[in-house]
Amino acid sequence: MLPMLEKRRTLAGVMSWIGLGILVAFIVIAVLAPVIAPYRPTAQFLTPPNPLCGACAPPSFSHWMGTDNLGQDVFTRVLWGAQTSLEVVAIGVILALAVGFPVGLYSGYVGGSIDKAILLVMDSVYAFPGLLLAALVAAMLGKGPFNIAIAITVIYIPLYYRVTRNQTLSVREETYVEAARSLGARPWTIMWVYIAYNVLITIPVIFALSAADAILTAAGLSYLGLGIQLPTPDWGLDLSVAQQYLTDGVWWTSFFPGLMIIILTVGLSFLGEGLNDLINPLLKKGRA
């Protein structure tokens, strides 16, 4: 039994490290995009006009991933796209955490009918397809990076709420919390000093997994034309433009943005699942 456990732990460790490496690499790319990208994201290279797709050209030595229909360098836009994507998702997921965590803590600690009411609303929102909800919110707020971040916040609040609430429910009954209560600590102190830290341990896993999902959602919104708008470089948006030329065999404009999305989301879910196995094997009943 023990050696097997060891082996599994190392696998989880390796997965976490790979995931973390990918995430760090993308953050570096996003921050340094203006420096490392060979061209400006909207610079147009209008050399040989192509009857199939405007000014596009296949990958070459000067344009590693080719150019798109407007003659823009795909490699440059893909690098800049990391910036857009990470920005939107980071704001969205952090806001969701900032709302979901306190509400979940409160709801789980107080219990009773307040808890039931919040739970019911959250569950209804959670049951609804995330992308459709985000599309509605995005339509409500209008296009643009910050509004998409808000749309993402709305769909992930229930997730953070649920995880926090359930964890609070079990931590609430621990002996040390009862001890604090009998010593006369106020509810506020109990929640934020005694319970919060022990609930917080579950958060990194959910954070990584929801970020992976959020990247897909954000890209999906842009792909549907409800998210980021041109000329901002964005993976989902560039894919939707590239789609028109795909049937003519222009593959490079859609292949690379998608590949970036996959590498980043795979990295994040490796990180999430690896952490899940590492941090606490007892928490396995959660979202696998």
Place this chain on the structure above:
Amino acid sequence: MLLILLTVVFTVLRIIPGDPIYALYGGRAPLSVIMALRHRLGLDQPYWQQYVNYIVQIFSGNFGISLGAHYGGQSVTDVIMAKLPATIELSIGSMIVASTVGISVGLISGINRDKVVDVVGRLYGTTIFVIPVFWLGLMLQLLFAVDLRWLPANSRFDISSAPPATITGLYTIDSLLAGRLDLFVIAIRHLALPCLTLGLVLSGFFAKTVRANLLRTINADYVEAARARGIRERTIISRYAFKNALIPVITVLGLQFAILFAGAVLTETTFNWDGMGRLLIDSIEVQDYPLIQGTIIVFSFIIVLISILVDVLSGIIDPRVRY
């Protein structure tokens, strides 16, 4: 729960800055016309009045008249009824692909625990789940429709031939009912890529669930007992372990429908599939309240219906669930 969703939809739509009439005329219509239209549609009533009307209408099965540029003047129910079969056909096809691929991968993974096949299977489960469904769709299109030219790239039917007469609206069923095998083949060929795309993405979750449950049942006492009686390992897996590992899959199947609908919106866009997902996005773009409401309500209704169905089904299959 349905009522809460309906309320959320109502509220969200009313907060949207801008209104459908403005979206329809782009501010060019004279004020008197706009006011008259607003009055006729009840948009000048107080919000609580609109809300009561809305709930009453929905429960009497009347979803109103579309206000948008695309389907303006048509009954929302008619528009939805015309689009729903396309999405149902896509959903069922995808679920078939997802469960076949997912269960097979999960089964092979679980039997060969910690061997190379298992690692590959688990990597597949994790990776396929995070591939953007529209990107996979585009790549499959590129491979099978553009390069190999085996399958049509998009839409529900060939332009050159007329689809079968509408009975159920499902082209596959309708063509069979009409006894036209040739039309059936065309419908299936058009279904193949969208269903493969959506099904593959959903299969990851199935694979994970089946594997995890198989690992649990494979070491259960009753399986151990069967092994002790000298029953062959093959029989044990297929008759004892696998059957019980499948029970939670029913639950997963129910949960997947919410994800399936989100995926359907994207897949329908990729493959120019004229269904509910496309309808929703189109009506959001022109702020067509009644049509957005109707579409969301139908989606919510189906999700609620399926979750009830799943509860009942798992009760029938697994008596332990009944209480």
